[in-house]
Amino acid sequence: MTNRVINWFRYASPQTFYPLAGKLIPCFWTLAGIFAVVGLGIGFLLAPTDAQQGEGYRIIFLHVPASWMSMFIYLVMAFWAAIGLAFHTRLSGMMASALAPTGALFAFLSLWTGALWGKPMWGTWWVWDARLTSELILLFLYIGFIALQAAIDDPRRADRAGAILALVGVVNVPIIYFSVKWWNTLHQGASVSLGKAPSMAAQMLWGMLFCALACWMYSIAIALMRVRNIMLERERHTEWVRALLAQAE
Amino acid sequence: MLISIRAVIGRDLRLAMRRQADILAAMFFFIIVVSLFPLGVGPEPEQLRKLAPGVLWVAALLATMLSLPRLFADDHRDGTLEQMALAPQPLGLMVLGKLIAHWLVAGLPLVLLAPVLGIQFDLSGDGLAVLTLSLLIGTPALSGIGAIGAALTLGVRGGGVLLSVLVLPLYIPVLIFGAGAVDATLTGLGPQAHLSLLGAMALGGVFFAPWPTAAALRVALE
Amino acid sequence: MLISIRAVIGRDLRLAMRRQADILAAMFFFIIVVSLFPLGVGPEPEQLRKLAPGVLWVAALLATMLSLPRLFADDHRDGTLEQMALAPQPLGLMVLGKLIAHWLVAGLPLVLLAPVLGIQFDLSGDGLAVLTLSLLIGTPALSGIGAIGAALTLGVRGGGVLLSVLVLPLYIPVLIFGAGAVDATLTGLGPQAHLSLLGAMALGGVFFAPWPTAAALRVALE
Amino acid sequence: MHWNSLAEFLAMGNHGFYVWGSVLVMAASMLAEPMLLRRSRSRLLARLLRQYRAEQTEARRQRAANPGRSRD
Amino acid sequence: MLEASNLECVRGERRLFAGVSFRLACGEMLQVQGANGSGKTSLLRMLCGLTPAAAGEVCWRGQPIGKLGEEFRGELCYLGHHNAIKEELSPLENLLAAAALAQESLDEDAALDALEQVGLHGRADLACRYLSQGQKRRTALARLVHEKRPLWVLDEPYVALDPAAVELVSGLVGAHLQRGGLAVLTSHQAVSVTAGALRELWLGTAAASYGRI
Amino acid sequence: MLEASNLECVRGERRLFAGVSFRLACGEMLQVQGANGSGKTSLLRMLCGLTPAAAGEVCWRGQPIGKLGEEFRGELCYLGHHNAIKEELSPLENLLAAAALAQESLDEDAALDALEQVGLHGRADLACRYLSQGQKRRTALARLVHEKRPLWVLDEPYVALDPAAVELVSGLVGAHLQRGGLAVLTSHQAVSVTAGALRELWLGTAAASYGRI
Numbered sequence A: 001m002t003n004r005v006i007n008w009f010r011y012a013s014p015q016t017f018y019p020l021a022g023k024l025i026p027c028f029w030t031l032a033g034i035f036a037v038v039g040l041g042i043g044f045l046l047a048p049t050d051a052q053q054g055e056g057y058r059i060i061f062l063h064v065p066a067s068w069m070s071m072f073i074y075l076v077m078a079f080w081a082a083i084g085l086a087f088h089t090r091l092s093g094m095m096a097s098a099l100a101p102t103g104a105l106f107a108f109l110s111l112w113t114g115a116l117w118g119k120p121m122w123g124t125w126w127v128w129d130a131r132l133t134s135e136l137i138l139l140f141l142y143i144g145f146i147a148l149q150a151a152i153d154d155p156r157r158a159d160r161a162g163a164i165l166a167l168v169g170v171v172n173v174p175i176i177y178f179s180v181k182w183w184n185t186l187h188q189g190a191s192v193s194l195g196k197a198p199s200m201a202a203q204m205l206w207g208m209l210f211c212a213l214a215c216w217m218y219s220i221a222i223a224l225m226r227v228r229n230i231m232l233e234r235e236r237h238t239e240w241v242r243a244l245l246a247q248a249e
Numbered sequence B, C: 001m002l003i004s005i006r007a008v009i010g011r012d013l014r015l016a017m018r019r020q021a022d023i024l025a026a027m028f029f030f031i032i033v034v035s036l037f038p039l040g041v042g043p044e045p046e047q048l049r050k051l052a053p054g055v056l057w058v059a060a061l062l063a064t065m066l067s068l069p070r071l072f073a074d075d076h077r078d079g080t081l082e083q084m085a086l087a088p089q090p091l092g093l094m095v096l097g098k099l100i101a102h103w104l105v106a107g108l109p110l111v112l113l114a115p116v117l118g119i120q121f122d123l124s125g126d127g128l129a130v131l132t133l134s135l136l137i138g139t140p141a142l143s144g145i146g147a148i149g150a151a152l153t154l155g156v157r158g159g160g161v162l163l164s165v166l167v168l169p170l171y172i173p174v175l176i177f178g179a180g181a182v183d184a185t186l187t188g189l190g191p192q193a194h195l196s197l198l199g200a201m202a203l204g205g206v207f208f209a210p211w212p213t214a215a216a217l218r219v220a221l222e
Numbered sequence D: 001m002h003w004n005s006l007a008e009f010l011a012m013g014n015h016g017f018y019v020w021g022s023v024l025v026m027a028a029s030m031l032a033e034p035m036l037l038r039r040s041r042s043r044l045l046a047r048l049l050r051q052y053r054a055e056q057t058e059a060r061r062q063r064a065a066n067p068g069r070s071r072d
Numbered sequence E, F: 001m002l003e004a005s006n007l008e009c010v011r012g013e014r015r016l017f018a019g020v021s022f023r024l025a026c027g028e029m030l031q032v033q034g035a036n037g038s039g040k041t042s043l044l045r046m047l048c049g050l051t052p053a054a055a056g057e058v059c060w061r062g063q064p065i066g067k068l069g070e071e072f073r074g075e076l077c078y079l080g081h082h083n084a085i086k087e088e089l090s091p092l093e094n095l096l097a098a099a100a101l102a103q104e105s106l107d108e109d110a111a112l113d114a115l116e117q118v119g120l121h122g123r124a125d126l127a128c129r130y131l132s133q134g135q136k137r138r139t140a141l142a143r144l145v146h147e148k149r150p151l152w153v154l155d156e157p158y159v160a161l162d163p164a165a166v167e168l169v170s171g172l173v174g175a176h177l178q179r180g181g182l183a184v185l186t187s188h189q190a191v192s193v194t195a196g197a198l199r200e201l202w203l204g205t206a207a208a209s210y211g212r213i
């Protein structure tokens, strides 16, 4: 039992995690590439036209995975933050800061693809719908997290402050989501209403699934890459980085 | 324990009295923002009545937010915060004291002003009552959530504006339920559901917020 | 003379770059306030389109105003302002330098953001163009007027909020003509008249404001 | 295969701008992110190496300058 | 009573000090010395538990201060670079507020007496904003007059004081030591205490780390 | 060169001093002394023209400083209680910005040299926020290294400095006097300048003599 715990913490130390991550990154890139090719192939080449939305619906293969990822990544970030606050492991803070930019990117992409979808479908780039609004707020939460960390230069302080913010945010996300939802439906319906999601053909479903998997793999690979950079930067005075540098010379 | 909360509240209130400008100016800010709107959007009473809950609530939110940066900054700069962190009682309790004082100084005046300003927007009696009630319940939540943001941005570069970036998204539910309660009254639905949700948030804000705030303050002091 | 203005601008811009958060956060404040409004008043696009010019201008005004307290406060606190007052050139010129830097940091980003936010309110192409133009002309006036207020409230108790009380009434003409220009475009009248009045105010703000500001700063230093 | 011609594929039933606009931005940002990361990594490594070398030469010089005396 | 073992302080990329250990018994005073930037303030903040140490441990009555928490803080009186006084309040109000914060009972007469002892009579009701630099420091130091907690940690208490005030504060510290208290202080001036044992701790090597000075 | 006649200072309802007169020639230094709150800072600010005097006049090269305006300010270097440095900027940037503000030409090498002289090499590029109290003061004092303006007014320059730095600053002031400069300073420590004539002015009842000079 204790053995396993120690083992676990061994992997939580940057020193052992760094080379491990280095080995894993290519695997995730390969997987991401494969899934993306399959998913986009199904979505853009095989899937049939949607009855209501015509070809425009194909944005779904980008939009939905991006939206999902933006939400998942926030949860994962908060998870790492909590671990970091509870156990003072160095790795967790680094993971949280490595995830945030990618999460923000996906939130932005969700907004962008959604807006480009909305224009042909609803005739407007933006409506104050519950889902859209809460995605926008999610982007703000990411930006707040990144800005807070950027504003503090001591990495340990930045980690702890960021962790507190992420945890407060994660308590708030469901509250925000439901409040926004309620807010919108209580008003006598917006003059533009959300087009119902197309009843999905099996091919669409598979396409979306593979695209989502590709985004997962992409996020993991990117997070590992970024966390390796952060590790090098923060631990540049430790023995293991010095050994690494001596090797590189 | 209660004694130390009382001591903190007493000191902060005395400081606020000494500064006076603080209280008055927060109120004036509220008044001015509310009065700016008709200037910006035009004077049709029909439209104004529809806008009233939203504008008043947004103004209350901004006024609270403006008073936040000073919640801990003064104490931080002159070393009082260090003394609080070293006092022989949980920092969270003292934060609670500061929160209560903050609400008395920055929240309560808004509540008292709201009915007067509501009249400018031609709100009905019912609407005015619910507006005031919603502010009374909602402003403690604003103070609580704001305190977390204020503590996180303490001593950080560009604190003041960073604070608003952190805090405003978290304020949104309060805004929605607050303005929603008034709206619901105006459109004939009851405000009960909104108000009770607001109450839940206020309780959470006041009793939950001091702890992350205290943690953030300790981080800021490191 | 120009050298010293350049030196002041350079230093202030460098400080802003160092803080980064400052620029970004002023922009985000603008974004967030603009996005809060629909949440307060409800999502009907029809109504939002009508509100757009007013809301955007009020938000720009508030964002500028929030950045004002720090215009001189930092320099005052750490003694740099004393050094400026003792420098061998008119204080007014240095104030002008600080003004220009302030506009570059706090005004220009708002101008650049306005079109994007206008889209959220479903504004037409014309409306967006005039909105941006009116902000481009109007924000220097906001910086200029704001500087006077910032200097007058320097080192005064409760300065931050007192500042808004002093400055907001002076901002009202800018707000009316700025929002008016966009409104005029949307309703089919031309925006020229409004814009040229705005231009006059901007010129006045930039070239007249530094002198009373400098005088107020000297008073604050006594 | 669902499409008859490349032109049709590109037109996307008159929604080409929107579909390809999404694809382009998404692809561009998802390609740019790893590339930026790669670049910042190589810069970081170069900087760290430079610092490391400077430290090494400094240490060597000090050792040469006062042998016998360890660091204080 | 107070024991530090192997403390290490790292700031940014700099190791300010390492392996600092000492033990302080009742009635003893430790003067921390060193050039500007050698880490005196950092050390004092570690002793109070405000900054975590990079390595090492601080113990009070044999137990690590992190564990003791409030128990330790209840026996500690810290005075930092900053005066912890509000410019808007008068010295009297400041003194009473500080006592309340530390959960000590101090009545107005005792407070007025303390202010008089530090040479502020006649200024007790003037807002601190109007006081001179030295008078502000005296206000902060007035807390020490009736302070009974055993451990005093004072960061450059003599800054901005005139010679008469320096003597006065030395007397206060001396009396505290005689009562069996402990004190840790930093100062660039020579410190003379009338009673108690004085120990010194030198941080850093001025010559090696600061070149020409 | 610098002449004060019958200066009077009133704060609130208190007359801090009255009838203070002195005359300072090239190569002379005036040390203003007095207990805390006796009005030293107030006097120095009057000499710079920052605070108007309740009565009396300050003249520079025979003309009242109010009239001279910028001409006088171009010959004056003032260093107050506050350091006038930005916490966000590095010492190097602060020094360059201060020089630009005073319309002096200071190139980067000279600035780096000045910082090295005050013992801040290795810290020249660290944001001032991280510096210790004494290092901040040193940053502010680095301005003096290449300062050529004839009148220096320094308010407690030695505060927070360690003995080595105090000596260094004394040396700078000495060199300035030897070059024919004037200096007015306050300090609660004994001041030893290596060159130039030292005069003293006691404020307040301590010596019961306004203008012993």
Ligand code: HEM
Pocket: A060, A063, A064, A067, A068, A110, A111, A112, A113, A114, A115, A117, A118, A119, A121, A125, A126, A131, A132, A133, A135, A136, A195, A196, A197, A198
């Ligand atoms: C800026 C605009 C938009 C944003 C921010 C946005 C945001 C989101 C988010 C956050 C989700 C995931 C929510 C969930 O799974 O419950 C989602 C899913 C989805 N969105 Fe959007 N959206 C936008 C525009 C659109 C438009 C214009 C359409 C179609 C007309 C659309 C169709 C969908 C569909 C079909 C899903 C998947 C539904 C599901 O799996 O439950 N979205 N969007």
Ligand SMILES: Nc1ncnc2c1ncn2[C@@H]1O[C@H](COP(=O)(O)OP(=O)(O)OP(=O)(O)O)[C@@H](O)[C@H]1O
Pocket: E011, E012, E013, E014, E016, E034, E035, E036, E037, E038, E039, E040, E041, E042, E043, F123, F126, F130, F131, F132, F133, F134, F135, F160
């Ligand atoms: N991020 C950082 N990078 C490098 N050095 C740092 C950093 N933060 C702090 N320092 C250094 O840590 C030291 C802090 O010293 P501290 O304030 O404890 O000094 P001190 O002994 O109290 O000095 P003084 O006598 O001037 O008060 C300074 O030398 C400072 O330059």
Ligand SMILES: Nc1ncnc2c1ncn2[C@@H]1O[C@H](COP(=O)(O)OP(=O)(O)OP(=O)(O)O)[C@@H](O)[C@H]1O
Pocket: E123, E126, E130, E131, E132, E133, E134, E135, E160, F011, F012, F013, F014, F016, F034, F035, F036, F037, F038, F039, F040, F041, F042, F043
């Ligand atoms: N409004 C006021 N009413 C009464 N006294 C005042 C008022 N404002 C200032 N003072 C007094 O004026 C004096 C200002 O002194 P100043 O700052 O010049 O002293 P100083 O000689 O520099 O002292 P230090 O050695 O402490 O720096 C103080 O004694 C202060 O109490």
Ligand SMILES: [Mg+2]
Pocket: E040, E041, E042, E155, F132, F133, F134
């Ligand atoms: Mg120190």
Ligand SMILES: [Mg+2]
Pocket: E132, E133, E134, F040, F041, F042, F155
């Ligand atoms: Mg003084």
